[in-house]
Every structure is written in C-alpha cells, then in structure tokens.
Amino acid sequence: MITRKELIDKYFKFFESKKHKIIPSASLVPENDPTVLFTTAGMHPLIPFLLGLKHPEGKRLCGVQKCIRTQDIEEVGDEVHHTFFEMLGNWSLGNYFKKQAIEFSFEFLTKVLKIPVQKLAISCFKGDKDSPKDSEAAEIWKSVGISEKRIVFLPKKDNWWGPAGETGPCGPDTEMFYWKSKSKPPEKFEPKNKNWVEIWNDVFMQYNKNEKGKYTELKQKNVDTGMGVERTLTVLNDLDDNYKTELFFLLIKIIENSSGKKYEQDKETTKAMRIIADHIKASVFILGDNKKISPSNIGQGYVLRRLIRRAIRHSKNLSINDAESMTKIAKEVIKTYSSDYKELKNNQNFIIDELKKEREKFNKTLDNGLRLFKKITEKKKKISGKESFLLYQSYGFPLEMTIELAKENNVRVDEKEFAKELEKHQELSRTASKGKFKAGLSDNIEETKKLHTATHLLLVGLKKVLNDKTIEQRGSNITSERLRFDFSFERKLTEEEIKKIEDFVNSVIDKKIHVVCEYMSLKKAKESGAQGIFDSKYGEKVSVYTIGDFSKEICSGPHAENTGDLGKFKIIKEESSSLGVRRIKAVLEG
Numbered sequence: 001m002i003t004r005k006e007l008i009d010k011y012f013k014f015f016e017s018k019k020h021k022i023i024p025s026a027s028l029v030p031e032n033d034p035t036v037l038f039t040t041a042g043m044h045p046l047i048p049f050l051l052g053l054k055h056p057e058g059k060r061l062c063g064v065q066k067c068i069r070t071q072d073i074e075e076v077g078d079e080v081h082h083t084f085f086e087m088l089g090n091w092s093l094g095n096y097f098k099k100q101a102i103e104f105s106f107e108f109l110t111k112v113l114k115i116p117v118q119k120l121a122i123s124c125f126k127g128d129k130d131s132p133k134d135s136e137a138a139e140i141w142k143s144v145g146i147s148e149k150r151i152v153f154l155p156k157k158d159n160w161w162g163p164a165g166e167t168g169p170c171g172p173d174t175e176m177f178y179w180k181s182k183s184k185p186p187e188k189f190e191p192k193n194k195n196w197v198e199i200w201n202d203v204f205m206q207y208n209k210n211e212k213g214k215y216t217e218l219k220q221k222n223v224d225t226g227m228g229v230e231r232t233l234t235v236l237n238d239l240d241d242n243y244k245t246e247l248f249f250l251l252i253k254i255i256e257n258s259s260g261k262k263y264e265q266d267k268e269t270t271k272a273m274r275i276i277a278d279h280i281k282a283s284v285f286i287l288g289d290n291k292k293i294s295p296s297n298i299g300q301g302y303v304l305r306r307l308i309r310r311a312i313r314h315s316k317n318l319s320i321n322d323a324e325s326m327t328k329i330a331k332e333v334i335k336t337y338s339s340d341y342k343e344l345k346n347n348q349n350f351i352i353d354e355l356k357k358e359r360e361k362f363n364k365t366l367d368n369g370l371r372l373f374k375k376i377t378e379k380k381k382k383i384s385g386k387e388s389f390l391l392y393q394s395y396g397f398p399l400e401m402t403i404e405l406a407k408e409n410n411v412r413v414d415e416k417e418f419a420k421e422l423e424k425h426q427e428l429s430r431t432a433s434k435g436k437f438k439a440g441l442s443d444n445i446e447e448t449k450k451l452h453t454a455t456h457l458l459l460v461g462l463k464k465v466l467n468d469k470t471i472e473q474r475g476s477n478i479t480s481e482r483l484r485f486d487f488s489f490e491r492k493l494t495e496e497e498i499k500k501i502e503d504f505v506n507s508v509i510d511k512k513i514h515v516v517c518e519y520m521s522l523k524k525a526k527e528s529g530a531q532g533i534f535d536s537k538y539g540e541k542v543s544v545y546t547i548g549d550f551s552k553e554i555c556s557g558p559h560a561e562n563t564g565d566l567g568k569f570k571i572i573k574e575e576s577s578s579l580g581v582r583r584i585k586a587v588l589e590g
Contacts (some may be wrong), residue, residue, distance in 0.1 A: 002113075002236050003246060004086075004229060008064055011088050011227070014108050020090055021057035021540070023364040025066050025341070029300060031476050037300050038068035038286075042089030043203075043224040048558045049093050050169055050205060056519040056541040058093035064088050064229065068192040068282060068340065070303050073310070076278050077271040079241040083307060084282035094220035099140050101202050101223040105176060106144045109200070113236065117145050119179040121189035121196055125160060125172030126153040130215045131207060133173045134159075141174070150189045158191075161203040161224070167211055169218060173203040178235045181471050197235050200227045229346070229395070243274050247336070249331050259318040259327040272314040272462040278325060279311035280355075284333045287351040288344040291475055294578065295358045308358045313397075326355055370396025375404070376409045383418020447480040450588055453515060453560040454505065454569055455485050456551045458586065461504040461530075462487055465497055474581050482587045489582045505569040512564030513548040516555070520544060530554050545582050 012022055026045035028038050039045060042065035065087045075081045092101065109115045122141050127133030138151050153159075162170030179185035181195040189196065205222040207215040233245045242261075243252060252263050257272045263273055286293050286304045295305035303416040315325065330351055338345040371392055376387055383406060391397035399418055405415045455476055463471050466489065475486035493501075520528070522542050530544045532554035545559055546552045560566060567588040577583035 002233065004233060007229060007233060007236070008088065010112050012062065014112050015060075015062035015090050015104070017105060017122065017299050018060070020060040020062040023057055023063040025064060027291055028066055028068055028170070028285060028289045029293065029475070037303060038070065039065065040067055040069050041065065041093070041165050042067075042087045042226055045556075046091060046224075047095075048556065050091075050220075050224070051558075052094075052220050052519055053557050054517075054543075055093055056297075056543045059093045060091070061093070062088075062090040064340075065218040066285060068286065068303075073306065076313070077275050079243065079274075080231065082230060082278055082282075084278070084285050086149055088227040088229060088232075089225050090223070090224035091225070094214050094222060095219050097206075097223060098137055098204055101225065102137065102140045102174065103144060105200060105202055105225070106141075106146075109176065115178065115236075118185055120178070121152075121177040122146055122183075123152050123154045123159055123175045123189075123191060125174075125176070126155045128156055130156075132173065132176070133239075134204075136176045137172070137204070147187075149187055150190055152191060154191065161201075162205070163209050167209050169205040169207070169222065170215075171204045171206040173201050176200040176202075180235050180238075180240070182238070191547050193233070197231065199232050200233060201225060243277065248274075248277050248281075250332050250336070251281065254325065254328050254332060255315075255318070258315075258320045258322050258328075260503050261318060269318065272317050275314045276311045276318075277329065279307040280329045283307045283311070283334045283355065284330050284344065284351055285337075285341075287354050288334070288341070288385070290343050291582075292347075292350065292578065294354055295361075305358065308355065309362050310363050312359060319560045323356070325357065326359060327352055330355055366397075369397050369446075373397075373405055377406070381411050383411060383413045385419070386415045388413050388418045389421035390416075392418075395474070438494045448478050449558045449560045450566045451478045451483040452558060453545075453547075453563065454566055454586065454588060455483055456545065456547060456555070456559075457505045457508050457563070457569070458483075458485055458501070458584065459487065459553075460508075460551050461501040462489075464504060464568065465500045466493075474577070482585055484585070486577045486581050487584070488580060490580055491582075492576070493582070498574055502569060502571055508547065508550050509563045509566045509569060511548065512562055513550070514562050515559050516546045517559070518544050518546070522554075525554055528552065 016022065026039055028045060030036060030039050036044070042063060045065070046055075046061075055061065067085055067087050068083060069085075070083065073083060076083055090104065109120065110117060122138075124137045124141075125131070125134040133153060138153070142148060142153055159173050159175065161172070161173050162168065173199050177189070177191075177196040178199045179195055180197050186193070203224040205224060206218055208218050209215055213477065230242045230245065230247055233247065234242045237245065239245060242248065252273055255276055255299060256263060261269050264270055283304055286300065293304055295301055295302045295308060311326070334348055334351070344351070372395065376383055383402065388402045390401060391402050392399060399413075399415065401411050403415070412460045455473075459471070459473055463469050468489070470488070472488045473485070474488055477484040519541055521540060525532070525542050525544050528544065530552045542554045543556060544552060545555050545557070547563060567590040569586060570589055571584055571586045573585040575583050
C-alpha cells in the first residue's frame with residue numbers, strides 16, 4: 001500500500017531532482033481574483049506568473065495544492081467525486097515545454113511509481129478551427145514507449161484547458177489513463193471503457209485567446225500539470241472506491257460507529273456516508289483557512305453552509321443524532337492533515353465552534369420546515385414541486401423526507417416539477433461557483449496591477465492615520481473596477497479618518513515613485529523590515545515590493561511600475577466584514 005505521504009514525498013523528490021523548487025499550498029480563498037469563490041487547481045494562484053511575472057523561486061516549480069470545487073456538490077456520493085481534494089502539480093514558466101514535460105510524466109509513472117507501460121493510455125488534442133491537431137505530443141509519447149494504439153485524439157471539451165476567464169493563456173492538454181481492472185488491458189485504448197481512469201494531465205499553454213475569440217501564439221509558453229492525490233492513491237492501491245483509501249477510511253469508521261450501520265450494507269447508506277465524510281472534510285478545510293470564512297448566505301459562506309447542512313441531513317437519514325459525531329469527524333480530519341496544513345491545528349477551536357453553531361441553527365430550521373409542511377398539507381392533498389423545493393432549499397428537507405411525510409399524511413408530491421426546480425437550482429449553483437465575474441485576472445491585468453499597488457498604500461495609510469501598527473491585511477479581492485480590502489480593526493472609521501487615508505494615498509501617488517521589486521530569502525526579507533504575515537504560504541524565496549520610504553511588503557504581485565500610473569484613489573465604502581475585521585472598497589479614477 002502506498003500512503004498519501006509517500007506519494008507526495010516521491011513526487012517532490014522526483015521533481016526536485018529535475019531542478020524544480022517546491023512551493024507551499026496557497027489559501028483556499030483566492031486573493032485578488034474574483035473569477036471563482038475557491039482555489040480550484042494548482043495553477044490558480046500562479047496566474048500572474050503564467051502571464052509573465054517573474055516567480056521568486058524560478059521557472060521550474062512543483063507543489064501540492066488544496067482545492068475546493070463546488071460545481072458538482074450534488075454529484076458527491078459516488079466513488080470518485082469530492083468537494084475538497086489535493087492536487088499535485090509541476091509547472092514550467094517559459095522554460096521546458098512538451099518534450100520534457102511528457103518525458104518527466106512518463107518517467108515518474110513508470111520508474112518511480114512502477115506502473116507497467118502496459119497499463120497506461122494517452123489522449124491528445126484532436127485539433128479544430130482554432131488550433132491544429134497536437135501530433136507533436138503524440139509523437140513524443142510514442143518515442144518514450146507508448147503504443148500508437150494506446151493514443152487517441154479527442155476534441156476541445158476533453159483535451160483543452162482555459163482560459164481562466166474570457167481571455168488569456170490556454171492550450172491543448174494530454175491526459176494519462178491507468179487500467180484499474182485486474183484483467184489484462186486491451187491492446188487498443190477506448191476512452192469510454194470505465195476501467196481506464198485518468199490520473200494525470202499535462203497542459204501546454206501555448207496560445208492566448210483575445211476578446212474577439214482569436215487564438216495567437218504566446219511568447220512565454222508554459223506547462224501546467226495536475227495529479228489528484230485521492231484518485232491516484234485509489235488506483236495505485238488497487239481499490240475501486242476513493243472512500244476506501246486512508247484519507248476517508250477512519251472518517252467512515254466514525255460514521256459507522258455513530259449510526260450502527262455498515263458502509264456497504266446498501267446503496268443509500270454508502271452514498272450517505274460518502275456525503276457526510278466528504279462534506280465535513282471540505283467544511284473543516286474552509287473553516288480552517290486563515291481567511292476565517294464562517295457559514296453565511298453569500299459567497300464562500302453560502303457554500304460552507306450548504307455543505308454542513310447537507311452533511312447534517314444525511315446524518316439524520318442514518319439516524320445519527322449524536323452532536324459529537326460531526327466533531328469527531330472534524331478532529332480526525334485535523335489530525336490527518338495538520339502536519340502539512342498547520343492552520344487546521346491553529347484554528348481547531350474556531351472550526352469546532354462554527355460546526356456546532358451551524359448544527360444548532362439548522363436543527364431550528366428543520367422544526368420550522370415541519371411547521372410549514374403541516375400548514376401546506378392542512379389545506380390540500382398535493383404538494384407542488386415549488387413547495388417541495390422550498391422545503392428542500394430553505395429548510396433542508398431532502399425530497400425523500402418530504403415524500404415519506406406526505407405518505408404518512410396521505411398527500412401526493414409532484415416529483416417531476418421538483419426535478420425541474422432542482423435542475424434550475426443546480427444550473428444557478430454551477431454558474432455561481434464559477435464566480436461572479438466572467439473576466440479574470442488575465443483579462444484585466446493592467447487595471448489589477450494598479451489596484452493591487454493601491455492596496456499596499458492603503459495599508460500604510462490605515463496604520464498611519466489610525467495610529468495602529470498592529471493592523472494586518474485579512475483579505476483582498478480585486479476586479480478591474482475596484483479593490484476590496486479587509487483589515488483587522490475593532491471599530492467603524494470616521495469620515496475624517498477616511499478623508500485623511502485618501503489624502504495620504506493620493507499624496508504618495510502624486511510623488512510618482514518607482515515601484516521596486518527584489519527577490520530574496522524569507523530570512524533576508526524579514527531582516528530588511530519587509531511587512532507580511534509570516535506563515536506557511538511563503539516559499540524559501542519571496543518577492544519584496546518597495547514604494548520609496550512608504551511601503552516594503554512581501555507580495556506575489558502583479559504591481560504597477562510607478563505610483564504615478566495609478567490615478568486618483570477614492571474610498572467608496574467602509575463597513576464591517578466580520579468580528580474584529582473592517583472592509584474598505586475603493587476605486588482609482590482617471
């Protein structure tokens with residue numbers, strides 16, 4: 001059996017031998033990127049560097065990124081889907097390209113993981129009106145020993161990545177598949193055969209898509225790869241279910257003990273246990289992130305609330321009424337991952353408290369839902385799809401629960417109309433999970449550079465005007481139109497203070513100061529007086545941005561070259577974000 005730690009260690013050791021630098025996992029909540037609610041892949045935090053910004057660790061990187069994907073929450077319950085997962089990746093920022101990327105992938109799979117070549121198959125991009133067939137990748141695969149019969153060409157929906165927004169870097173990819181069955185692999189690769197499981201993906205970012213939809217060759221060609229830890233552990237250990245790996249096995253045991261039922265006793269029990277384990281694990285990671293997200297009705301908080309409540313609903317389906325069951329699962333997740341993600345241990349009390357509070361709130365909501373059900377059925381003998389969906393969405397009633405209650409009261413439920421309402425909701429959820437803005441960092445790079453630079457001056461202005469050097473940045477979100485900046489402070493700012501902060505920032509802008517970027521070790525950055533939250537998010541080397549004598553801060557960018565490029569800074573709103581955290585929204589005019 002290969003463990004999670006062994007897989008990650010092997011991956012890091014291999015790519016370090018190929019001159020890659022290991023970078024730490026970024027936050028689950030993306031900074032300065034409004035396109036998505038959560039970090040969805042290893043490349044997500046690297047977008048500025050994929051666009052040409054110099055990375056302090058160089059041009060060859062590797063790492064394991066914690067990710068949340070919410071498009072298919074309703075799909076969780078089968079043997080492969082997860083809300084939270086870890087993604088191994090290696091990146092070339094304008095360094096090596098297709099040949100070395102494919103050779104590295106093949107060597108790691110066959111020499112390090114000892115996968116027989118006979119158990120591998122490959123897909124490449126088929127080509128279309130926008131870009132040609134990727135015969136180059138296929139020829140490289142043949143040169144390392146993959147049979148031509150094991151290589152297929154698939155269209156854009158299968159073998160193309162990006163761009164992240166409406167425009168930006170993108171390109172063909174090549175996917176690697178593993179034969180999971182104990183039977184002999186067929187000579188010819190048929191992608192629809194479910195025994196072939198995708199385990200790795202190499203993306204070749206060689207094009208830029210512009211606002212007119214035209215694809216042009218990029219000057220800096222990049223490689224971005226992704227290997228899911230959970231899926232890879234499953235296939236390497238000859239398992240048929242991701243939830244049987246060490247990453248879920250102990251969580252399932254806790255659920256079995258709490259429910260008095262066995263994981264595989266029937267389909268509904270298996271599905272419920274997977275949902276509970278997955279959703280609580282994802283919730284622990286969201287709550288444990290240093291951005292301190294709490295359950296709410298908007299943004300990341302809404303997704304978190306939905307995950308916790310769905311886990312509670314399915315716990316009730318298994319007759320789990322023990323309030324400590326969720327706490328036990330959460331503590332097991334923290335124990336499993338805290339050696340790599342120290343923020344989980346540091347934020348353990350917050351995680352447990354928020355889970356308990358949300359459980360209590362939801363139990364009250366369930367009681368209200370029962371009262372509404374009674375009110376509906378007192379007047380008629382049919383529950384419409386809209387009414388049953390209201391019970392589902394607002395009060396947490398799964399359709400099965402509504403149907404069961406309806407039968408007891410000799411009432412009929414319009415299941416077809418419910419299905420239509422659910423489909424509408426899922427489509428809205430998928431849209432929401434992609435973010436509130438179609439345009440991304442890649443689309444508005446010049447505007448975001450200016451606004452990003454302005455946040456540095458804003459932080460200095462806050463400390464100066466409020467006479468509080470302990471103020472820290474707690475979050476940042478930038479669109480092409482405005483910046484949003486969260487900072488630690490206990491009270492509302494006065495109109496006079498807001499005006500003084502604006503005046504300070506504009507005085508620095510008027511000085512037309514050149515913004516200097518230097519690359520140095522984290523130790524040297526600290527010694528030089530650079531500001532930053534010194535936690536695990538930094539690698540061995542960091543980029544330090546200096547704006548005259550006003551600001552010296554560790555940051556990954558991107559930034560304007562001169563403060564004179566920024567325009568006039570104006571604060572449009574100051575409000576509370578959460579307990580002890582204030583939020584400023586500001587724009588640059590002219």
